[in-house]
Amino acid sequence: MADFLQQVVAGLASGSIYASLALALVLIHRATGVINFAQGEMATLSTYIAWTLTANHGWGYWPAFAFTLAVSFLGGAAVHQTIIRPNEKGSVLRVVIVTIGLLILINGLVTWIWGGEVRAVDSPFPAGTTEIAGVAITTADIGTIAVVLATVALLWGLFQYTKLGLAMRAAAVNPAEARLVGVRVTWMLSLGWGLAAALGAVAGMLAAPSVFLDPNLMAALLIYAFAAAVLGGIDSPIGAVVGGLTLGVGLNLIGTYVDFVGADLRLPVALLVILVVLLVKPTGIFGKAEVRRV
Amino acid sequence: MSPLLVLDAVEARYGPVQALHGITLDVAEGEVVAVLGANGAGKTTTLRAISGTVRRSGRVEFAGKSLRGGPEAVARAGIAHVPEGRGTFTELTVHENLRLGAYTRRERSVRSDVDRVAQWFPWLHERAGQPAGTLSGGEQQMLAVARALMARPKLLLLDEPSLGLAPMIVREIFRIVRELNEREGLTVLVVEQDARIALRTAARAYVLEVGRVALAGTSGELQENESVRRSYLGY
Amino acid sequence: MRLGRTLVPVVSFVVLAAVVAVVPSFVSEFRAQELAYVAIYLIAIIGLNVLTGYTGQISLGHGAFMAVGGYTTAILMADHGVKDIWTIPLAGLVAGTAGFLFGIPALRLSGLYLALATFAIAVSMPAVLKRFEGFTGGGTGINLFGIPELTASLTPVEILGREVAFNDWLYYLSWSIALVGYVVAWLLLRGRSGRALRAVRDSETAAQSSGVSLARYKTLAFGVSAAYAGVAGSLFAIATTYVNPDTFPIALSILLLVGVVVGGLGSLVGLIAGAVFIQFLPTWSQEVSKSPGAPSVVSGALLIALMFVLPMGVAGLVERLRLLTRRIYHRSGS
Numbered sequence: 118m119a120d121f122l123q124q125v126v127a128g129l130a131s132g133s134i135y136a137s138l139a140l141a142l143v144l145i146h147r148a149t150g151v152i153n154f155a156q157g158e159m160a161t162l163s164t165y166i167a168w169t170l171t172a173n174h175g176w177g178y179w180p181a182f183a184f185t186l187a188v189s190f191l192g193g194a195a196v197h198q199t200i201i202r203p204n205e206k207g208s209v210l211r212v213v214i215v216t217i218g219l220l221i222l223i224n225g226l227v228t229w230i231w232g233g234e235v236r237a238v239d240s241p242f243p244a245g246t247t248e249i250a251g252v253a254i255t256t257a258d259i260g261t262i263a264v265v266l267a268t269v270a271l272l273w274g275l276f277q278y279t280k281l282g283l284a285m286r287a288a289a290v291n292p293a294e295a296r297l298v299g300v301r302v303t304w305m306l307s308l309g310w311g312l313a314a315a316l317g318a319v320a321g322m323l324a325a326p327s328v329f330l331d332p333n334l335m336a337a338l339l340i341y342a343f344a345a346a347v348l349g350g351i352d353s354p355i356g357a358v359v360g361g362l363t364l365g366v367g368l369n370l371i372g373t374y375v376d377f378v379g380a381d382l383r384l385p386v387a388l389l390v391i392l393v394v395l396l397v398k399p400t401g402i403f404g405k406a407e408v409r410r411v
Numbered sequence: 412m413s414p415l416l417v418l419d420a421v422e423a424r425y426g427p428v429q430a431l432h433g434i435t436l437d438v439a440e441g442e443v444v445a446v447l448g449a450n451g452a453g454k455t456t457t458l459r460a461i462s463g464t465v466r467r468s469g470r471v472e473f474a475g476k477s478l479r480g481g482p483e484a485v486a487r488a489g490i491a492h493v494p495e496g497r498g499t500f501t502e503l504t505v506h507e508n509l510r511l512g513a514y515t516r517r518e519r520s521v522r523s524d525v526d527r528v529a530q531w532f533p534w535l536h537e538r539a540g541q542p543a544g545t546l547s548g549g550e551q552q553m554l555a556v557a558r559a560l561m562a563r564p565k566l567l568l569l570d571e572p573s574l575g576l577a578p579m580i581v582r583e584i585f586r587i588v589r590e591l592n593e594r595e596g597l598t599v600l601v602v603e604q605d606a607r608i609a610l611r612t613a614a615r616a617y618v619l620e621v622g623r624v625a626l627a628g629t630s631g632e633l634q635e636n637e638s639v640r641r642s643y644l645g646y
Numbered sequence: 647m648r649l650g651r652t653l654v655p656v657v658s659f660v661v662l663a664a665v666v667a668v669v670p671s672f673v674s675e676f677r678a679q680e681l682a683y684v685a686i687y688l689i690a691i692i693g694l695n696v697l698t699g700y701t702g703q704i705s706l707g708h709g710a711f712m713a714v715g716g717y718t719t720a721i722l723m724a725d726h727g728v729k730d731i732w733t734i735p736l737a738g739l740v741a742g743t744a745g746f747l748f749g750i751p752a753l754r755l756s757g758l759y760l761a762l763a764t765f766a767i768a769v770s771m772p773a774v775l776k777r778f779e780g781f782t783g784g785g786t787g788i789n790l791f792g793i794p795e796l797t798a799s800l801t802p803v804e805i806l807g808r809e810v811a812f813n814d815w816l817y818y819l820s821w822s823i824a825l826v827g828y829v830v831a832w833l834l835l836r837g838r839s840g841r842a843l844r845a846v847r848d849s850e851t852a853a854q855s856s857g858v859s860l861a862r863y864k865t866l867a868f869g870v871s872a873a874y875a876g877v878a879g880s881l882f883a884i885a886t887t888y889v890n891p892d893t894f895p896i897a898l899s900i901l902l903l904v905g906v907v908v909g910g911l912g913s914l915v916g917l918i919a920g921a922v923f924i925q926f927l928p929t930w931s932q933e934v935s936k937s938p939g940a941p942s943v944v945s946g947a948l949l950i951a952l953m954f955v956l957p958m959g960v961a962g963l964v965e966r967l968r969l970l971t972r973r974i975y976h977r978s979g980s
Contacts, residue, residue, distance in 0.1 A: 152758045154765070204953055209757045210704055211953055214907050217706075217900055218949030225942020233938055280514070287500055287511055294498040297462065298562070299486030299515040332939070336896075340769055343762060382777055385770040392766070395759055396751050 122252045124369050130258035132365015133265035137320035138335075138342035139349065139357035140269065141313035147352045148289040148309035149197070149205065151212050155219035156342070157335030159196075160317030162223050163189040164325050164334060165231055167318070168238055178241040182322060186315045193314025194307040201310070202303065227332045240326035261323050268319055269358055272312070276354075285309060337384055341368070344387040347394050350404025359402065364390065413475060415440040415598055416461070416566055421469035423453075423460045430456040432622040433469070438566070443592050443599045445609040445630075447643060448619035454602040455495050457619070458568045461485070461600075462492040474565065487515050491564035495571050497555045501544030505535060508543050508554055512561030521561075528557045531587055549580035556587070560597075567591075569601040573608065581605065585612045606643035610634050618643070659829075659914070666821045670814050679813040679885070680925060685820035686881045687905060688921035692824075692831050693874025694906045695917060700835065701867040704757065707764030708875045709899030710771040715741040715876030716883035716894060717775070720788040723796065730796050730884050734823070737880035738873040745872020749865035768899040772891035787890025796887065820881050827874060828914060834870070875902075901927075908952060910961025919960040 138160065145153045153159075163185050170181040196219070204215050242260035246253040276282035287295040288305035295302050317335075324338060345364045349356025368383050394401060414437035423431040431453050438444045446454050460467040463481040471478040473488060482492070491512075500508050509528065513521045529535045532553050538546065543554060552572055559567055569588070573581040589612050591597045603609035610616060610630040618626040618639065626633065633639050670678045690712060697703050715737035722728040722736060748767075755763055775782050782788070790796055802809045810818070883889045901924050909920025927948075931941030956963055 150758075152762055200950060207953075207957055209761075210698065210702075210907065211957055213704060213706075213758070213761050214904065215950055215953050217904070218946045218953065220946070221900070221942050221949065222946025225939040225944075225946060228939025229937055229943055230939075280510070283503075283507055283510060284514060287503065290502050291498070291500050293464070293482075294494065294500060295511070296464070296482035297486060297492045297494060297498060298511050298558070299483050300511070301483050336769070340766055343766065347762070382773060384773050385777075388766040388770040392751070392763055395763055396754050399754065399759065 119252045121370075122250075123254065124373050125366055126252070126254045126258055128366030128369030129362055130261045130365070131369065132345075132362040133262045134320050134324050134338070134361075135341045135345045135365055136358045136361025137265050137268065137316050137323070138338060139345035139361045140272075140354055141316040141320070142342055142346045143349075143351060143354055143357040144309050144313045144316070146346075147354075148285070148306050149201065151201065151205075151216065152351075153313070154213065154216040154339075155223060156313065156317050157339030158220050158223035158227070159189070159193065159314050160321035160338075161332060161334045162227055163192075163314070163318030164321035164330065165227055167322050168236070168325070168330055169231070171239075178239075182241075185318050185322065189314040189318040190311040192311075193317075194311035196314075197307040197310035198303075202306075224332055231332075233332055235329050235331040238325040238330045257326070264319065264323060268316065272316075272354075281308075340384060340391075341365075341387050344390045346401075347391050348401055350401030353401065353403035356401050356403035414438055415442075415474060416600065417470070417472040418457070418461070419470040419472075421457075421460050421467055421471060423456050423465050423467040425456075425465065430465075430622055431460060431467070434460070434619070434622070434624060436617050436624060436627070438598060438600050440565075440598050441592070441596045442615065443588065443601065443613040445606075445613035445616040446600065446602045446619060447604075447606045447609060447616055447633075447639075448625075449642075450604070451621075452619040453622040454604075454619055455570055456622075458492060458494075458570050458600070458602055461568060462490060464492075464494075486562070489562075489565035490568060491559035491562050491566070492568040493555045493559050493570060493572070495574065497548075497551045499543045499546075499551045499555050499558070501542065503543060504540050505543055505546070505554060506539040508558050509535070509561050512558030515562055524561050524563070528560045531560070531591070532557050549576050549584070552576060552580075552584060553587070556584070560591075565598065567597055567599045569599060571602055571604060573603060573605045581608060585609075588612060606639070607645075610644075655832075655914075659825075662914075663825055666825065670817055675811065675813040678817040682813070682817040682820045682885060683882075684918075684921045684925045685817070685824040686878050686885065687902070687924045688824045688917060689820075689827050689881070690875045690878035690902055691905050691909065691917050691920050691924075692827055693871035693878075694902055695871075696831060696835065696874070697867050697871035698903070698906055701864055703752070703864065703867065704761040704903070705764040705868075705871070706761050706896075706899050706903055707766075707768040707771075708871070708902045709894045709896065710764075710768045711741045711745055711872040711875035712879030712882060712898065712902075713771055713775065713889075713894035714744050714872075715879030716889050717782055717788070717879075718876070719880040719883045720790060720889045721781070723790055723793060724788050731819075734877055734880045738877040741876020741879065742869045742873030745875070746865055746869030748872070749868030750861075752868060753861055753864055764899075765896070768896045772895065775891040783890070785891060787888060787893070789888050790883065791887040796884065816881075816885055820885075823877065823881065827877070828917075831874075904949060908949070908959050910956075910959025910963070910965075913961040913964060915964050916959055916961025 138156065141156055142153065145151055145156070166188060167181045167185040170176040170184065171178055176184070200215060200219065201212070204211050240257050242257040244256070246255050247259065276286055284295070284300045285305045285308060288300055288302040289309065292302045295305070320338065320342070321335060325334065328334060341364060342361070345360035346357050347360070348364060349358070349360025364387070368386060371386060372383050416438040418434050418436050420433045420435055421431055422429065422433055434453070434457055446457060448454050456465060459465040461471060461478070462485045473490065478485065478488060485492070500511065503511070506525070509525055510521060513524055516524070534550070535554070535557060543551060546554060556569070572584050576584070585608050588599060588601065592599055601609060601613065610633060613630055615629050616627070616633050617624050618633070626636065626639065628636070634644070669681065673681070690708060694705065694708055697705055718737040718740045719730065719733040722733045723730055752760060752763070776785050797815060802811045879894065882893070886893065905920035905924040908923050909918070910916035927945055928941055931944040934940065934944050952959075958965070
């Protein structure tokens with residue numbers, strides 16, 4: 118039983134990382150209707166920036182964390198303004214190609230600047246375990262869950278209680294009407310991209326200690342995040358979080374208790390989740406049916 | 412005194428199709444002016460040309476200054492546009508819709524503004540937490556007007572408020588519009604298909620046909636006009 | 647008028663075929679091999695063009711269908727002693743069936759969601775291939791080098807009285823299939839089927855209400871494009887004489903779609919341009935800078951720039967030039 122609970126908590130920890138990246142994907146899709154295939158690479162870049170600050174420039178972990186969030190935010194907003202916005206009016210294919218171009222570019226950039234070696238990264242959380250209800254849970258897992266929860270709570274506060282958050286929500290759902298009340302919709306969308314980039318950075322920085330730092334850090338994570346977002350509903354922020362946690366726990370349990378799957382097939386299982394959800398209930402658990410204009 | 416709003420030879424197009432072929436009209440401060448015409452005459456496009464939602468050429472002046480830019484800039488200049496189909500944020504609550512109406516104003520005054528606006532629509536307080544999409548058509552229309560009022564606009568653009576609503580509700584809405592004009596001096600430019608109720612509420616009106624102003628005059632004059640009576644008033 | 651319209655494509659095709667036939671006499675063996683790969687990518691892109699250009703379905707997973715074709719060929723050659731040439735149509739058939747079967751559930755997905763689903767398939771394929779070791783040879787893959795089923799691998803083969811070494815043989819094989827494949831696609835897309843497919847792309851609802859069976863055409867398109875990819879994968883396996891799970895990575899799927907878009911949807915010139923792009927981009931990028939990662943930076947930047955400058959790809963550019971020349975011609979004529 119204790120073993121099972123440990124797996125659940127571990128699943129929650131990895132799940133919260135998926136949730137963070139999934140939330141980024143959902144934010145962008147909700148606001149701009151784009152699936153950002155480059156989200157993972159952007160997160161990898163952020164993680165490298167954080168790592169470089171701590172490893173090569175002697176910064177403390179949390180100052181580097183905060184700085185990276187800020188830089189990622191600005192970067193995400195800039196990407197939207199310069200690269201995405203001009204292509205938004207084009208076909209779906211065009212936007213897909215642009216985000217893929219971004220994926221290739223950033224992946225190359227990371228390799229170019231830092232090289233392709235795999236690096237070990239220190240965790241900001243102290244090693245060891247704490248006992249909760251008779252179950253030994255690693256401090257790292259608790260820390261991860263706490264950081265993501267705090268981030269999500271902050272975002273929630275922003276969107277529900279501030280004027281800016283309200284404007285962003287309005288811009289995402291009804292851009293034309295939002296303009297009529299004076300909301301600068303394009304800026305709101307860029308802000309959305311900025312927030313998404315910051316969320317990706319959180320996911321990357323939390324994942325690096327266990328998954329090791331290399332240019333392909335986020336490739337697999339991106340698929341898990343997609344699965345989580347699709348599961349929860351690609352336009353639902355709550356769905357992203359619930360989907361991420363569910364997926365994390367689910368994958369962990371399946372990986373541990375179903376021999377056939379083991380560690381290798383977790384990725385195809387995530388794929389299976391994506392396919393099944395898209396086929397059975399494409400809007401996900403929390404999504405609303407999409408009404409398409411004929 | 413120069414009019415609050417002046418349109419001079421305004422043209423507008425949707426892609427290759429030209430919708431307005433030179434509209435000239437004006438609205439004085441404190442007036443209610445109606446724009447009438449059949450479907451496709453260019454009434455909605457005229458409002459869109461003012462609020463910058465559609466590309467236009469020609470002169471538009473507001474409060475003595477040239478009016479430029481897209482909808483965001485026009486809203487900041489003090490014009491509130493209630494679009495065709497209400498334009499309420501159906502996923503957001505009634506209260507959030509109102510808060511958005513006051514987007515261009517400073518945060519501090521918003522709370523008192525809600526109370527002020529609720530005087531006209533008392534039921535707003537009870538339904539504050541409801542998603543706007545659950546309101547009836549008439550209620551959404553009133554919410555849209557309330558939202559516009561939150562901005563304390565100098566000019567209210569109303570696009571086909573009667574669309575899809577029962578006659579009783581339409582009368583109620585126009586009654587409120589008239590009271591807003593009489594008591595608060597709100598300047599209103601209303602586009603309407605229902606010529607009868609529009610002419611009863613407005614002081615002056617323009618009749619559009621195929622993107623041009625075909626007739627103009629006071630409501631009284633237009634109500635007496637032969638062709639207006641035949642085409643738009645039904646007798 | 648009719649004659650004129652079919653005459654130009656036919657003539658240019660014949661010219662192309664002639665050029666293809668004589669090129670190996672003028673280039674090195676290495677270059678011939680590179681050009682063979684261009685033909686291989688061309689086959690895959692022709693198929694992908696049917697899918698994306700004609701029915702508007704976006705696939706980021708065609709590398710997986712190439713893998714199906716490649717592994718079919720490898721298994722048939724290594725485990726069952728089938729001569730390489732005969733495995734090619736079989737590979738196409740297997741991949742085509744897989745594509746058709748995938749096309750059925752894919753009907754429920756559109757645009758971005760389909761791109762997402764196919765992306766996920768391509769990413770998971772290597773893991774699946776590794777898992778089913780007994781079948782696929784797992785992580786070590788299947789080696790085809792030097793086995794007798796591989797034509798011209800040990801001794802040159804005789805064609806029409808001439809001795810042809812491996813690379814040249816590969817070149818002729820790939821290009822013959824590519825040219826035949828192009829003609830087949832051209833015939834498929836003319837007339838009713840083509841119009842139906844294009845109707846699906848432009849407006850699904852309109853197509854449906856005009857009586858076009860959406861489901862049939864969309865799944866067929868998937869099957870056909872997957873078959874082409876399978877053939878390409880089969881040739882790829884023959885060319886590299888080796889397959890393992892990493893032979894067909896997600897990067898390949900991405901490159902295929904990129905090739906289609908860069909080339910531009912529709913014209914043969916565009917498709918060839920796309921295939922050339924796929925084969926030579928890594929090489930060219932390395933010319934710019936040898937440091938690791940730099941080629942990707944160049945590729946990515948180029949791709950983004952292309953979407954700004956030439957969203958319709960090379961084919962779009964060609965089309966614009968054609969319209970321009972026609973306008974000039976008319977003006978000078980009248």
